Amino acid sequence: MQPTGTQNYIELAITISPALFEPYIAILSQEGIEYFLEEDDRLLAYLPESEWNEAKEQAVRSLLEETFGSVPPCKASFMADRNWNAEWEAHLQPIEISDRFLIVQKYKEVTPKPGQIVIEINPKMSFGTGYHATTRLMLRQMEELELEKRKIMDIGTGTGVLAIAARKLGNRLPILAFDNNAWAAENAEENARENQAADIRIELIDAEEELVANLREGYDLILANINKNVIDRILPVIRNYAPQAEVLLSGVLIYDEPWLKKLLKRLGYSNVKTIYEDEWLSSLVQAETEAKH
């Protein structure tokens, strides 16, 4: 892996009421925007500078207009790489995911509950701080699973939070965690080291380009907190090349549950468990032939 270590971002500062933050995050995620900060009356959305152009701006505006009837005050500004850490850290507080998990930022003092697992995340710009419902849903599903002897692939690892959580829940077999964003892959590596999980293999891989060769390594639990479009393209590949694997999905909006159900049916997956938070869902699925009920 050759991470670049630097990335400039565009910040979209959207002035809206906090009550609208969740629906806006949900809608903007559909345009592939995955990093958000919440202020009093502004939602800050970030995307790599390389992905921002006139067509993207138009697509975002049209989507907001179609969904909400108008576009709120919205200002785009360039954010140099060097501004990042301080900006981000100022916003982060420990997050209690459940009685089992607490996510804290490096150097923050916390007192976990008895038995609570602490995951230390230094997030840089990677998604996976626990500030998003989809991360919380994935962690809550994972804590219900017997993970010790599962060979795990974590697609779209972000900060590495899910792979690290798997290790902390007792998993001891090889884990491959990857992301197509160099910044994320580099950050996941740092976080794995900080959490005594440096044996997690972290790679810079695009799931839409290099999945098959990796699936052939025989994973039996695949974590994929990505988004509808990527899931639509990679789930058929997973079904083909890792038919025995259970797949834990998130990044899907509740409004897209009918689409997900149809996709699962077409591919011959049965739903083991779906849970919800805000406008998001997470589903654990397994191939029908493997289904235990």
Ligand SMILES: C[S@@+](CC[C@H](N)C(=O)[O-])C[C@H]1O[C@@H](n2cnc3c(N)ncnc32)[C@H](O)[C@@H]1O
């Ligand atoms: C919603 S975030 C999830 C991060 C983390 N796994 C979590 O649960 O908090 C999705 C991640 O998938 C990555 N991603 C998106 N498309 C991808 C692709 N085609 N291949 C690999 N990673 C991808 C993004 O860069 C982002 O870090």
